[in-house]
Amino acid sequence: MAKIQTIAAAFSHTVIPHLVVSCDSSHTVRFANAALCNLIGQSQEELLGTSIFIASARLLELLALTEPQLIQLFEQVRVTKTSAKRLVSCHDGSDRLMAADIKGCFCEIYPIMEGSEVIHLVIQVVVLKGALLSDTFEFKQQNHSTVAPRQSLEMIMDSLSNVLFTLDVESVGVYRFSFANRAFQVTTGLPVEKVIGKYVHEVIPEPSLTIVLGKYQEAIVRKQQVSWQEVSHYPAGQKTGEVSVIPMFDAAGNCFRLVGMVHDITEHKEAETKQMRLTEDLYQHNRDLEQFTYILSHNLRAPLANALGLVRHLPDVAAGTEKFNQYVSYLTTSIENLDKVLKDLNQILSIRDRQNLFDVEPVALTAVCSQVGEALKAELAQAGGQLKIDIDPSFKVQASRAYLYSICYNLISNAIKYRSKDRPLHINVTSDSTMEEEPAIHFTDNGSGIDLEKTGKDIFKLYKRFHSGTEGRGIGLFLVKTHLEAMEGHIKVQSKPNRGTTFSVFFKELVR
Amino acid sequence: MNIAIIDDDPISIFLTEMSLEKEGVWAKLKSFMSAEEALQVLEAHSLNDLPDVILLDLNMPIINGWQFLEIFQHLPAAKLQGKCAVYILTSSLDTADTVKAGENALVKGIIHKPITPEDIGVILLSN
Numbered sequence: 001m002a003k004i005q006t007i008a009a010a011f012s013h014t015v016i017p018h019l020v021v022s023c024d025s026s027h028t029v030r031f032a033n034a035a036l037c038n039l040i041g042q043s044q045e046e047l048l049g050t051s052i053f054i055a056s057a058r059l060l061e062l063l064a065l066t067e068p069q070l071i072q073l074f075e076q077v078r079v080t081k082t083s084a085k086r087l088v089s090c091h092d093g094s095d096r097l098m099a100a101d102i103k104g105c106f107c108e109i110y111p112i113m114e115g116s117e118v119i120h121l122v123i124q125v126v127v128l129k130g131a132l133l134s135d136t137f138e139f140k141q142q143n144h145s146t147v148a149p150r151q152s153l154e155m156i157m158d159s160l161s162n163v164l165f166t167l168d169v170e171s172v173g174v175y176r177f178s179f180a181n182r183a184f185q186v187t188t189g190l191p192v193e194k195v196i197g198k199y200v201h202e203v204i205p206e207p208s209l210t211i212v213l214g215k216y217q218e219a220i221v222r223k224q225q226v227s228w229q230e231v232s233h234y235p236a237g238q239k240t241g242e243v244s245v246i247p248m249f250d251a252a253g254n255c256f257r258l259v260g261m262v263h264d265i266t267e268h269k270e271a272e273t274k275q276m277r278l279t280e281d282l283y284q285h286n287r288d289l290e291q292f293t294y295i296l297s298h299n300l301r302a303p304l305a306n307a308l309g310l311v312r313h314l315p316d317v318a319a320g321t322e323k324f325n326q327y328v329s330y331l332t333t334s335i336e337n338l339d340k341v342l343k344d345l346n347q348i349l350s351i352r353d354r355q356n357l358f359d360v361e362p363v364a365l366t367a368v369c370s371q372v373g374e375a376l377k378a379e380l381a382q383a384g385g386q387l388k389i390d391i392d393p394s395f396k397v398q399a400s401r402a403y404l405y406s407i408c409y410n411l412i413s414n415a416i417k418y419r420s421k422d423r424p425l426h427i428n429v430t431s432d433s434t435m436e437e438e439p440a441i442h443f444t445d446n447g448s449g450i451d452l453e454k455t456g457k458d459i460f461k462l463y464k465r466f467h468s469g470t471e472g473r474g475i476g477l478f479l480v481k482t483h484l485e486a487m488e489g490h491i492k493v494q495s496k497p498n499r500g501t502t503f504s505v506f507f508k509e510l511v512r
Numbered sequence: 513m514n515i516a517i518i519d520d521d522p523i524s525i526f527l528t529e530m531s532l533e534k535e536g537v538w539a540k541l542k543s544f545m546s547a548e549e550a551l552q553v554l555e556a557h558s559l560n561d562l563p564d565v566i567l568l569d570l571n572m573p574i575i576n577g578w579q580f581l582e583i584f585q586h587l588p589a590a591k592l593q594g595k596c597a598v599y600i601l602t603s604s605l606d607t608a609d610t611v612k613a614g615e616n617a618l619v620k621g622i623i624h625k626p627i628t629p630e631d632i633g634v635i636l637l638s639n
Contacts, residue, residue: 294606298571302521302603302625309527309626313534330523454574465573474573 019052019059019123020112020156023078027052027071030120039125063107063125073109078118083110112155120155158182163241163262167200167216169255175200175216178257187264189236208232212243219247220255229265240269295462296345303337310334344475348462351403351482360487362511363401365408365441366391369429372408376416383416385425391441395431396511403483408443410476411503415445417472420498438506446500452493459493480505513639514562517543518550518580519569519601528567528601528627535632547575551583564639567601567623570609577602578612585618597639599623 017036022028032047040058052059053067060067065086077084085108112120157164163184167175176199180192195203204212208230219226227244241262248257310331317324369389373380380387397404412427419425426446433439450459450466458464460481463474480503484491488508495501515532519525525543532539542563544550554562570577577600584598600613600622613622620638623631 298604298606301605302524302571305603305625306521306523306527309531310523312626313527313530316534326526330526334523467573 017125019047021052021074021121021123023074023111023118023121027074027121036125065107074121077109077111077121081111081116081118083108085109112159122156163187163260163264165195165260165262167245167258167260169220169257173213173217175213175258177203183264184262187236187239187241187262188232188234190234205233215243216245216258219245219258223247223249238266239264240266292348292462296341299341299463300338303334303341307331307334307338340473344473347479348482351479351486360398360400362396363399363404364393364396365404365431366393366395368401368404369408369412369441372405372412375409376412379413379416380425383419383425385416385419385427387412387427387429389429391429391431392433394510395433395439395441397439397487397507397509398511399487399507400483403487407480407483407505410480411443411505414476415443415447415501418467418501419445419447420500421448422498433510437509439510440507441505442502443505444500444502449497449499449501450493450495451497452495460491513537513539513564515539515541515565515567516550516554516563517541517567517601518547518572518577519543519567520545520572521569524569524603524625527625531627531629532632535629535636537632537636547572547577547580551575551580554584555587562595564595564597565635566596566598567627568598570600570602570604581616581618597635599635601625601627 017039018031018033019029019036020031022030029047029050029052032044034044037044037047042058053070060070063070065073073084073086108124110122110124111118112122157179158181160181161183163181165180165184166178168178170176177195177197180195182192184190184195185192190203200212200216201209211228211230215226215228225244225246227242229240230243231238231240233239241264243263244261246259247255248259250256310327314324314327314331317327366389369391373387373389376387408429412429415427416425423446428442428444430442430444431440432442452459455464455466459466460477461474462478464478465472465474481491484505490506492504492506493501494504515537517525517528519528522545525545529541529543532541542553544553550566568577568580572580575583581598596618597620598618599620600609602609602622603625605624610622613619621634
């Protein structure tokens with residue numbers, strides 16, 4: 001069985017001594033790697049199939065544990081289903097395998113689960129003097145004939161959440177999968193049976209293929225582990241992984257195998273991207289707020305400066321004269337304007353607070369538009385205009401009714417305000433739910449239009465006006481945009497001077 | 513002295529006119545409600561008819577004060593050379609506007625609304 005040999009070989013290369021025992025009361029040894037055999041001075045044949053306590057009094061001695069203590073540790077791991085770590089002192093300086101300056105080691109016991117059952121225990125011995133690790137536990141010869149119980153090994157590999165695979169090097173640049181663990185299947189979505197035995201170019205898609213082949217070659221030439229980050233498209237979706245390959249060489253110095261590991265960092269990458277978007281949004285929002293403060297202070301100052309100037313003159317103007325009346329009238333207007341700006345501020349802040357969004361409900365756009373049409377009936381008649389509402393009655397959105405009313409009111413009253421003098425006004429309001437992602441309402445008029453090349457993005461900005469005279473305060477479209485954004489929608493405009501304008505209002509989704 | 517006021521706010525124009533009158537400025541006043549209107553008229557003026565002083569508002573629809581200056585400085589140079597003194601007359605207290613005004617060769621000064629007798633004194637002294 002090529003597969004078992006491969007696994008056993010890969011496992012036996014670990015310099016940290018490992019021992020796998022069954023979880024039943026006999027604690028039969030199922031697998032021991034070469035490093036462990038060297039450490040306790042017994043061969044694999046002696047160890048396998050026997051109870052750990054009979055086979056390895058030597059191990060207990062090395063770990064300075066008594067049999068009851070070890071059984072107690074086993075029991076603890078079996079019950080808690082979590083690993084147990086225990087610091088032990090490796091005494092005996094005369095030990096032939098232990099260097100004199102090794103101060104201690106710890107033993108970790110962890111469970112291998114099948115479902116909710118602990119079926120095997122793995123004992124791992126780690127010497128605290130890392131530098132001496134390889135000297136101390138270096139295995140003397142590679143034992144390819146080691147036949148580890150197949151199930152134990154597979155379970156160890158499959159219990160890992162990182163992707164693990166081995167590639168046999170058949171000739172220069174030709175690699176064939178000889179092993180892949182369960183995580184490989186989970187991460188890529190490719191069934192393990194369909195991967196093992198396949199060549200790399202049959203499994204890994206371009207453009208990743210070119211990259212990985214280059215990296216494999218690099219690992220072989222440099223005779224060391226090579227790591228890189230990689231994005232690939234697999235049946236399970238786009239995956240970002242941190243990949244490492246380690247080359248293995250035979251006695252003649254030829255690379256016969258690559259051991260690969262992939263740490264799936266897709267979620268991490270996605271979170272990173274999301275965070276970046278969030279930061280950009282916040283940055284934009286902050287800039288909007290700065291702009292908003294600047295504009296507001298300016299628009300508060302304008303009527304205030306007028307009032308201040310007028311009041312300064314007033315003591316010198318004879319009461320009751322026509323000029324005096326003019327002053328009083330302008331003073332009133334200035335203070336009223338000041339009041340309007342403060343009211344605007346209040347309104348905008350309340351939308352920004354999103355406090356009104358607590359009373360959202362499914363609202364039919366056709367009903368809201370008809371209501372607005374009714375409210376603007378007099379203005380429409382005076383302008384000699386026609387309003388045609390053609391909205392699918394099933395076009396309903398989860399929204400604040402007051403916001404929707406404000407949006408429709410502003411857009412329709414704008415169309416009346418900025419109508420063309422050359423032709424009778426026609427306003428058409430239509431719905432468009434062909435794009436499921438972005439259901440839209442279009443407000444189209446044949447009015448005087450806007451030169452969008454000149455106005456650009458300013459059209460939705462606060463207190464920006466595009467017509468001379470006092471008509472319009474430059475808040476309507478700003479409110480429309482703010483209302484929509486509070487409901488996670490957005491607005492677009494198309495216009496041709498002297499032809500007309502279409503405002504398209506997009507909503508997040510329709511109510512089913 | 514000829515003075516032109518360019519401002520889209522009629523109350524502000526009224527106040528500026530009254531302030532000048534109050535200070536006894538014996539001037540020919542011409543007021544424009546928009547920058548376009550002002551540009552049209554100024555372009556058609558002969559050198560002698562150009563105003564000595566322009567009081568220019570910044571925050572106006574369509575063409576704002578800065579855009580006006582941009583166009584105005586491209587009018588035939590002979591007409592402008594030392595002829596028109598432009599003063600920004602704004603309700604803005606933003607220091608960025610003050611800095612920008614200082615950098616513009618056409619602008620002689622920036623006045624914050626409402627215009628005061630002192631401001632008018634300075635204009636009269638330097639023109």
